[in-house]
Amino acid sequence: xxxQPAKKPIIDKLALVGIGLIGxxxxxxxxxxxxxxxxxxQTRSADTLARAKAxxxxxxxxxxxxxxxRDADLVIVSVPVGVSGDVAAAIGPALKxxxxxxDVGSTKTSVVAQMAPHLPANVHFVPAHPIxxxxxxGPDAGFAxxxxxRWCILTPPTGTDExxxxxxxxxWEGCGADTxxxxxxxxxMVLAITSHVPxxxxxxxxxxxxxxxxxxxxxxxxxxxxxxRDFTRIAASDPTxxxxxxxxxxxxxxxxxxxFSEDLTALQKAIRWGDGDALFELFSKTRAIRRxxxxxxxxxxxxxxxxxxxxxxxxxxxA
Amino acid sequence: xxxQPAKKPIIDKLALVGIGLIGxxxxxxxxxxxxxxxxxxQTRSADTLARAKAxxxxxxxxxxxxxxxRDADLVIVSVPVGVSGDVAAAIGPALKxxxxxxDVGSTKTSVVAQMAPHLPANVHFVPAHPIxxxxxxGPDAGFAxxxxxRWCILTPPTGTDExxxxxxxxxWEGCGADTxxxxxxxxxMVLAITSHVPxxxxxxxxxxxxxxxxxxxxxxxxxxxxxxRDFTRIAASDPTxxxxxxxxxxxxxxxxxxxFSEDLTALQKAIRWGDGDALFELFSKTRAIRRxxxxxxxxxxxxxxxxxxxxxxxxxxxA
Numbered sequence: 058x059x060x061q062p063a064k065k066p067i068i069d070k071l072a073l074v075g076i077g078l079i080g081x082x083x084x085x086x087x088x089x090x091x092x093x094x095x096x097x098x099q100t101r102s103a104d105t106l107a108r109a110k111a112x113x114x115x116x117x118x119x120x121x122x123x124x125x126x127r128d129a130d131l132v133i134v135s136v137p138v139g140v141s142g143d144v145a146a147a148i149g150p151a152l153k154x155x156x157x158x159x160d161v162g163s164t165k166t167s168v169v170a171q172m173a174p175h176l177p178a179n180v181h182f183v184p185a186h187p188i189x190x191x192x193x194x195g196p197d198a199g200f201a202x203x204x205x206x207r208w209c210i211l212t213p214p215t216g217t218d219e220x221x222x223x224x225x226x227x228x229w230e231g232c233g234a235d236t237x238x239x240x241x242x243x244x245x246m247v248l249a250i251t252s253h254v255p256x257x258x259x260x261x262x263x264x265x266x267x268x269x270x271x272x273x274x275x276x277x278x279x280x281x282x283x284x285x286r287d288f289t290r291i292a293a294s295d296p297t298x299x300x301x302x303x304x305x306x307x308x309x310x311x312x313x314x315x316x317f318s319e320d321l322t323a324l325q326k327a328i329r330w331g332d333g334d335a336l337f338e339l340f341s342k343t344r345a346i347r348r349x350x351x352x353x354x355x356x357x358x359x360x361x362x363x364x365x366x367x368x369x370x371x372x373x374x375x376a
Numbered sequence: 377x378x379x380q381p382a383k384k385p386i387i388d389k390l391a392l393v394g395i396g397l398i399g400x401x402x403x404x405x406x407x408x409x410x411x412x413x414x415x416x417x418q419t420r421s422a423d424t425l426a427r428a429k430a431x432x433x434x435x436x437x438x439x440x441x442x443x444x445x446r447d448a449d450l451v452i453v454s455v456p457v458g459v460s461g462d463v464a465a466a467i468g469p470a471l472k473x474x475x476x477x478x479d480v481g482s483t484k485t486s487v488v489a490q491m492a493p494h495l496p497a498n499v500h501f502v503p504a505h506p507i508x509x510x511x512x513x514g515p516d517a518g519f520a521x522x523x524x525x526r527w528c529i530l531t532p533p534t535g536t537d538e539x540x541x542x543x544x545x546x547x548w549e550g551c552g553a554d555t556x557x558x559x560x561x562x563x564x565m566v567l568a569i570t571s572h573v574p575x576x577x578x579x580x581x582x583x584x585x586x587x588x589x590x591x592x593x594x595x596x597x598x599x600x601x602x603x604x605r606d607f608t609r610i611a612a613s614d615p616t617x618x619x620x621x622x623x624x625x626x627x628x629x630x631x632x633x634x635x636f637s638e639d640l641t642a643l644q645k646a647i648r649w650g651d652g653d654a655l656f657e658l659f660s661k662t663r664a665i666r667r668x669x670x671x672x673x674x675x676x677x678x679x680x681x682x683x684x685x686x687x688x689x690x691x692x693x694x695a
Contacts, residue, residue, distance in 0.1 A: 163602070188599050188601045188602045189601055190601075190602070191679035191680050192666075192679060192680075193679050198679070207601055208598055208599055208601070210599070237598075243590075246590050246591055247591050247595050247596075247599055248599070248602060250584070250585050250588060250591055250596065250604070251585070251591075251595075251596055251599045251600055251602050251603065251604040252599075252602025252603040252604060253603075254581065255581060255602075255603035255604045255606070255607055256603050257640075257643060257647075258577055258581065258640065259603070259606075260643075260658055260659055260662050261636065261639050261640045261643055261658075262573065262574060262577065262636055263662040263665050263666075264639055264658050264661065264662060265569070265632075265635050265636045265639045266569050266570070266665070267661065267662070267665055269569060269635070271562075271565050272565055272566050272569055272570075274665070274668070275668075276566050276570075277566075277569065277570055277665065278665065278668040278669045278671075278672045278674065279527055279556075279672055279674065280507050280527055280529070280566055280567070280570045280571075281570050281669045281672075281674050281675070282507050282508055282509075282526055282527070282674050282675075283482070283507045283509070283567060283570050283571025283574075284570065284571040284572075284574035284575050284578070284610045285569070285570040285571060285574045286666075286669050286674055286675045287574070287578075287606055287607070287609060287610055288574055288606070288607075289662070289665055289666040289669055289675070290606060290666065290680070290681065291603045291606055292659075292662040292663075292665070292666065293662065293663045293666040293667075294659075296655075296656050296659035296660045296663075297656070299655070299659050300652050300655045300656045300659060301652075303647045303655055304647070304650055304652055304655070307647055307648070307650070310647060311644065311647060311648060313584075314640075314644055314647075316584050316588070317580065317581055317584045318637070318640070320580050320583055320584045321576075321577065321580045321633075321637070324576060324579075324580055325630065325633055328576075328622045328623070328626055328629060328630060328633075329626070329630060331623055331626070333619050333620075333623055336615075336618070336619040336622055336623070337615050337616070337619045339579055339580075339583050340579055340611075340613075340615035340618050340619060341615045342583065342586065343579050343582040343583060343586070343608070343611040343612065344611075344612045344615075346582050346585070346586055346593070346596065346597065346608055346611070347511075347582075347605075347608040347609065347611065347612040348612075349593070349594075349597040350597045350600045350605050350608055352597075353597045353598055353600075355597065355598065355600050355601050355605055356600070356601075356605045356608070356683075357683050360510035360511060360512050360517070361510050361511075361609070361681075362609060362680075362681040362682070362683050363681070363682060363683060364675075364676055364681050364682060
């Protein structure tokens with residue numbers, strides 16, 4: 058059996074600008090599925106580029122974004138959203154006429170505002186966001202199945218060439234994802250509640266727990282299996298990426314955070330006044346949402362996410 | 377190979393009052409490890425008792441707690457903490473002299489206050505709390521490995537017979553757990569931050585997400601892989617158990633919730649004013665806590681908790 062599938066590529070040259078968790082997962086699945094004739098890999102860091110080269114999922118490697126995107130048919134920018142504008146400015150002049158530029162950023166209004174002004178009129182801009190990831194980062198963290206059964210949201214500006222949109226759609230379907238289309242503004246509202254505020258409150262409670270006087274950090278870690286540890290997964294996500302997300306989706310995050318805080322105040326009041334019925338009513342309703350997520354194929358129904366009971370190393374420092 | 381290990385039991389008769397996730401997991405591991413000569417199973421519901429009998433992890437079955445605990449050497453009460461007092465009142469007169477009474481409740485100050493007055497002076501009371509569980513409930517949800525590598529906290533009142541404390545300790549070690557001893561008050565503070573407040577904010581954000589006008593419930597479910605779905609696991613926990621936890625650990629929960637809300641307000645301010653450095657600093661620190669939890673053997677280091685990328689059913693309703 059040949060190493061490369063004999064499928065006909067849907068893209069001649071794919072350029073990946075940024076090769077972290079998402080970029081390297083795209084490289085791996087594109088290679089496995091034979092989606093591109095040539096995969097050009099770019100990252101600014103020479104060390105990261107050397108690592109990507111050693112992992113061997115590209116056909117050419119460069120630290121220069123303009124060089125990587127030359128002659129590319131599809132360029133996918135996978136960088137923290139705060140540097141989207143700089144990347145667009147760097148690649149804009151080097152893009153070939155008719156090229157398609159896409160991205161994977163977690164905020165879309167800001168990315169469109171940053172990138173669009175730098176892109177020539179003769180290229181197509183199809184912003185995208187695959188709703189997939191893990192708490193790990195860097196080219197070693199990527200894997201070809203990351204997008205399997207996940208959704209990728211496209212937010213093409215009104216009037217974008219349909220052929221270009223369809224090619225990006227087919228590319229993501231080739232990566233195993235389902236695609237959906239919405240406006241950047243709606244995307245940012247949906248992601249504020251399904252991703253950004255959850256990350257914020259996870260980071261926040263881990264921070265709160267780390268700074269208590271009554272409970273030691275070691276106690277927090279030892280006794281975390283009662284619920285706390287679930288939050289630490291997303292609170293271990295890449296700090297640069299997440300700083301940028303909050304700075305670049307400020308309005309929607311603040312809006313959703315205000316709703317969350319209002320609801321939490323109501324729960325606090327129910328606890329203070331011993332209103333067991335109000336607590337029971339909320340706690341009963343929330344099970345339905347989880348069932349729905351499992352039915353949508355976005356979650357495992359195995360208890361504890363399928364964790365093994367003896368997860369982690371058996372050694373207990375300090376025990 | 378014999379079905380039952382030939383180990384010498386450390387308890388002649390074990391009575392399990394309540395046979396849900398925790399009670400039935402104790403029954404399974406006690407049977408597998410041969411920890412008890414006889415396991416008496418009790419639950420008030422005839423249907424649940426019939427199910428427990430069908431699963432076959434006991435030696436005798438009853439809907440009457442007083443009957444189940446008669447002649448028992450160790451009684452473990454595994455019921456929602458709000459009914460601990462009623463159970464103690466029911467079993468108190470039936471306990472044999474020298475019997476040890478323990479429990480598995482998630483709050484300890486309240487359980488001690490509820491149960492102690494009903495227990496005769498000639499029995500030993502060793503409250504306990506295994507820090508283990510899943511989002512599922514009922515006798516079918518239990519499994520023998522639930523306590524493997526988890527911690528069980530004992531909160532014996534000052535002056536409790538050492539032999540009794542040691543027997544409860546050996547029992548939990550026989551179940552695969554490590555044990556620790558602390559005061560009920562300290563336990564309640566530790567659990568407020570490691571378990572109770574995490575559950576509260578998980579229930580809360582799932583509730584917030586379910587009641588938005590701008591984002592549909594179907595969108596919340598479809599695009600939940602960006603972080604939200606992690607919260608839904610603990611927000612699918614047993615509503616009765618968790619209502620009781622909040623009603624019975626009110627002071628510590630309100631105290632920890634106040635700290636959480638203060639910290640969240642500071643984060644909100646950092647987002648509003650674009651203070652990227654403050655965000656980056658917090659987001660960098662929180663990774664260390666997760667590493668610690670993994671080192672303590674309380675979590676898997678596999679990305680996404682070891683979820684398979686194509687977790688859940690592939691079918692996508694409404695897609």
